[in-house]
Amino acid sequence: MTRSITLGQYIPGQSFIHRLNPRLKILILVLILVLLFLLETFGALLASLATALAMFVLAGIPFSYLMRGLRPIFYIAFFALIIYFFFTSGGVVLLRIGFITVESEGVEQGLFIVARLVALVLFSLLVTLTTTPLSLTHGMGYFLKPLRYVGLPTEEVAMIMAVALRFIPTLMEESQRLMRAQLARGADFETGSIFRKAGNMVPLIVPLFVSAFRRADELAMAMEARGYRIGARRTRMHEDIITFKDWGALALVLVLVALVWVLSL
Amino acid sequence: MAAQPSTIIEAKDVDFYYPGGEDADSSALSGINLTVKQGEYLALVGPNGSGKTTFLKLLNALLIPTHGQVLVKGISTEVESTLPEVRRACGMIFQNPDNQLVATTVEEDIAFGLENLALPPEEIRNRVFKTATLLGLEKLLRQPPHLLSGGEKQRVAIAGVLVMEPECILMDEPTAMLDPAGRCDVLNTVRELNRNRNIAVIHVTHFPEEAAGANRVVVLNEGKLAADGAPVEVMTDLQFLHGLGLQGTTAVELAALLRQDSFPLPPQILYNRELVDSLCSLGQKS
Numbered sequence: 001m002t003r004s005i006t007l008g009q010y011i012p013g014q015s016f017i018h019r020l021n022p023r024l025k026i027l028i029l030v031l032i033l034v035l036l037f038l039l040e041t042f043g044a045l046l047a048s049l050a051t052a053l054a055m056f057v058l059a060g061i062p063f064s065y066l067m068r069g070l071r072p073i074f075y076i077a078f079f080a081l082i083i084y085f086f087f088t089s090g091g092v093v094l095l096r097i098g099f100i101t102v103e104s105e106g107v108e109q110g111l112f113i114v115a116r117l118v119a120l121v122l123f124s125l126l127v128t129l130t131t132t133p134l135s136l137t138h139g140m141g142y143f144l145k146p147l148r149y150v151g152l153p154t155e156e157v158a159m160i161m162a163v164a165l166r167f168i169p170t171l172m173e174e175s176q177r178l179m180r181a182q183l184a185r186g187a188d189f190e191t192g193s194i195f196r197k198a199g200n201m202v203p204l205i206v207p208l209f210v211s212a213f214r215r216a217d218e219l220a221m222a223m224e225a226r227g228y229r230i231g232a233r234r235t236r237m238h239e240d241i242i243t244f245k246d247w248g249a250l251a252l253v254l255v256l257v258a259l260v261w262v263l264s265l
Numbered sequence: 266m267a268a269q270p271s272t273i274i275e276a277k278d279v280d281f282y283y284p285g286g287e288d289a290d291s292s293a294l295s296g297i298n299l300t301v302k303q304g305e306y307l308a309l310v311g312p313n314g315s316g317k318t319t320f321l322k323l324l325n326a327l328l329i330p331t332h333g334q335v336l337v338k339g340i341s342t343e344v345e346s347t348l349p350e351v352r353r354a355c356g357m358i359f360q361n362p363d364n365q366l367v368a369t370t371v372e373e374d375i376a377f378g379l380e381n382l383a384l385p386p387e388e389i390r391n392r393v394f395k396t397a398t399l400l401g402l403e404k405l406l407r408q409p410p411h412l413l414s415g416g417e418k419q420r421v422a423i424a425g426v427l428v429m430e431p432e433c434i435l436m437d438e439p440t441a442m443l444d445p446a447g448r449c450d451v452l453n454t455v456r457e458l459n460r461n462r463n464i465a466v467i468h469v470t471h472f473p474e475e476a477a478g479a480n481r482v483v484v485l486n487e488g489k490l491a492a493d494g495a496p497v498e499v500m501t502d503l504q505f506l507h508g509l510g511l512q513g514t515t516a517v518e519l520a521a522l523l524r525q526d527s528f529p530l531p532p533q534i535l536y537n538r539e540l541v542d543s544l545c546s547l548g549q550k551s
Contacts, residue, residue, distance in 0.1 A: 134369050166369045169411040213366045222365035225325050226356040226425065227349050227381035237376035237393065239386045 010132050017059045018130045021246040022139035028253050029127045035257045036119050038264055045115045052122040059130050069125040070118065077114045084110030137161045138240065156230060163219070174211060178204055273433045273465050274301040274324055274355070278333035282489075285294060286506060293319045294488040299335075303432065304463040306456070308470055308479035312510045315485040317469045321435050323483070324356045324467065325528045338432065349382060356426025359437040362418035362443075363410075366425075371413070372397070372406040382429070396428040416447025419456055427458065433465040434458070441471065453477070472513040476500055477535050484509070497535050516540040 012018075020028075032048075039045050056066055090105030128136070141158035148154045179189065182203050189200055281294040283463050294316045301307055309317050322328040326342035335342045337351045356378075359365045368374040372393055379389045397403045400420050410418060419439055426434055434455065440448040452475065459466045468479060476482050482499040484492040486509050492499045500506070503513050503521050512518065520534040520543075528547060534540050 066359055117539045132369075134373075162369065163367060166367065166410070169409065173411065218344060218359065218361060218364035219367065221322075221327060222357075223361055223367055223377075225327055225359075226367075226378040227429075228367075228377070229348075229381070232381070233383045235371055235383045235386055235389065236380060237386055237389045238367050 011059075011061055011129050013060050013130065013148060015057060015059045015130070016245070017126065019244045019245075020130075020249060021240065022131050022135040023142050024242060024246045024250050025127055025131060026136075026139045026143065028250055029251075031253050032123050032258055035253075035260055036116055036123070038257070038260050039116070040264055042112065044260070045112065045119060048119050049115065049122070052119060052126065055126055056101065056122070059126065060102065061126075061129055063087060065129060066122070066125070069129075070121060073117060073121055077117060080113055080117070081110045086114065133165050134162060137165065138236075142240070153230075155234070166214070170215075171208070171212060173205065175208055178207055255258070266444065270303040270305075273303055273338060274299070274302055274467075275336040275339075276300075276320075276323070276330075277336070279320075279330045279335060280332040281316075281321065282325060282331045283319075292331075292488055294323070294330075294485075297488075297490055299483065299490070300494070301433065301465055301467065303465055304459065305481055306466045306468070306479045307481045307483060308468050308476035309483050309485065310470060310473075310476050310511060311485035313492070315489055316488040317485055318437055320485065321357065321437050321467065321469055324433075325355050327357075353378070353382065353429045354431055355433045355435055356429055356431040358419070358422050358426060358434065358439045360438045360441050362415050362422060365422050366410040366418060369409055370406070371402060371408050371410065371421050374410065374421055375402075375428050378425055378429045382436045385546050392428050392477070395489070396424050400424045400427070414447060415443045416450040419443060419447065419451045423451070423454055423458075427464075431464060433467065436466065436468045437471055438471060473500060473512050473517070477514045484511075497533050501533050501535055 017025075036045075036048060039048065056063075057072075084106045085102050086100055086106070088106030088109055089103050091108070092104040093101050094104055094107065095102040098220070131139070138158060141154060141161070144152070144154045144157065187200065187203055189197065189204070191197075192200070276297050276299045279294060279297040280292055282292050293464055297320065304487065309320065311317050319328065323330055324337065326335075326337075326348055329343055337354050339544075340347045340351055342348075351454065351478075367377050375393045375397060376389050379392060384392075394403070394406075397406055397540070400423065402417070402420060402424055405413065405421075410421065422439075425435070436455065440451055443451065455466055455468070456478070458464050468475065468534050470476055477496045477497060477500050482494065482496050483490065484493070484499060491509065492502075492505065500513055500519055503517060506513055513521070514535060514537075516534055516537045516539065520530050520540055524530055530540075530543055530547070534543060
């Protein structure tokens with residue numbers, strides 16, 4: 001069962017998008033998100049949606065992952081549509097039910113907002129699906145680096161996040177084992193009101209916390225034994241090299257943003 | 266010129282008190298003198314609470330002796346500035362394989378110690394690959410640790426220590442949480458490293474068979490050295506072992522029972538092979 005735990009949503013691959021430097025990938029994503037907010041025509045939005053889809057194909061990501069990623073925004077999109085359809089006025093009246101009218105302006109704006117939302121999610125999804133959680137963490141850690149000057153130990157924070165990622169499956173395994181152990185002793189996690197259920201989780205949570213603290217203690221000992229020292233200079237096995245290709249991709253997106261911006265002025 | 270094996274670890278009059286208990290009765294270790302030479306395989310045994318783990322932690326500078334001194338390759342563990350060298354020379358393997366792997370993939374975990382030494386990435390990658398190949402882990406390099414078996418996890422931990430090119434490996438009951446196959450796997454790995462690379466091993470164990478496989482056995486009891494000698498001397502003295510609540514190997518225990526039934530077996534039987542041989546020769550005589 002625990003074999004199926006995937007960390008984050010990473011799908012291994014060798015595509016251009018997979019190999020893009022994680023730092024620049026994050027930067028490019030931010031730029032694209034800005035770009036999506038600058039776009040003002042349906043044509044431009046549809047073009048960016050098509051680009052996103054093309055990149056999913058290039059990255060070799062199965063269609064099912066795309067749908068799964070869009071599921072969380074389904075309700076938001078649905079309600080946005082309803083609100084725009086019924087409560088925005090202007091343009092031609094398309095539909096009249098009693099005193100409620102659907103007017104063309106509302107339909108147009110609703111569809112535009114939803115298309116933009118889908119594009120935002122698709123591009124973000126593309127990054128999380130093609131970058132390992134560890135690279136993402138290190139990439140984001142890089143952008144946190146300036147905070148070191150206000151006293152935040154950024155290297156250590158990055159290490160904390162990496163260790164947390166490492167222990168998620170271990171702790172999930174453990175919680176399942178604890179759950180089975182408590183079930184075997186007659187515990188009940190299924191029935192009763194929400195408060196009862198929450199109360200019944202106590203015999204699960206307490207031992208999980210106790211063992212997590214014990215693990216933390218042993219892990220700290222093991223890290224120290226292997227020469228880890230807070231504040232000491234470290235290197236990394238996999239260097240974070242930014243290649244010409246990475247710069248090229250960034251330049252391309254920058255040009256695109258500039259172009260759209262100039263055109264929209 | 267016959268090269269004298271050099272001294273790796275030297276403990277001089279080591280006393281250790283855990284914080285809070287400073288009076289003489291509550292010492293975790295007292296008056297320990299021990300020298301470990303290059304290439305030795307030393308088994309450290311003793312009842313629960315005898316200070317085995319504490320002693321091991323002293324050798325890796327995880328703990329500092331209250332009195333006395335621990336020298337690793339002549340460097341005192343007390344000196345802050347030489348800590349990285351002490352920890353490189355004396356790697357430590359813990360009991361729980363889950364709680365000592367730090368990174369999200371096998372290769373990054375093996376690299377952890379080298380990253381702490383701030384070596385160039387190129388060199389780290391080379392050494393990680395070489396070590397992984399040596400221990401047969403090269404196919405698992407990209408695996409996350411939670412998908413490995415217990416024996417494999419422990420081998421990764423050994424690789425993480427070995428990659429630092431240590432002179433000594435400290436092991437705190439490394440096989441206690443493994444199944445028999447994993448135990449065998451880990452023991453063979455360590456024995457090979459000890460023989461072929463001349464790395465000293467200090468192995469804390471509860472298994473008499475593992476202690477019998479060492480070339481020196483040290484017994485701790487209530488924080489003091491109770492015995493120090495070859496397995497054939499220490500591990501065959503059943504009266505002494507049972508007095509401390511320890512056991513001999515199956516062969517030793519069985520031979521003792523047979524002697525009680527007045528079978529004339531020689532006194533120094535330690536391994537199954539020896540027991541079988543002497544039983545066979547007994548059978549031929551009668």
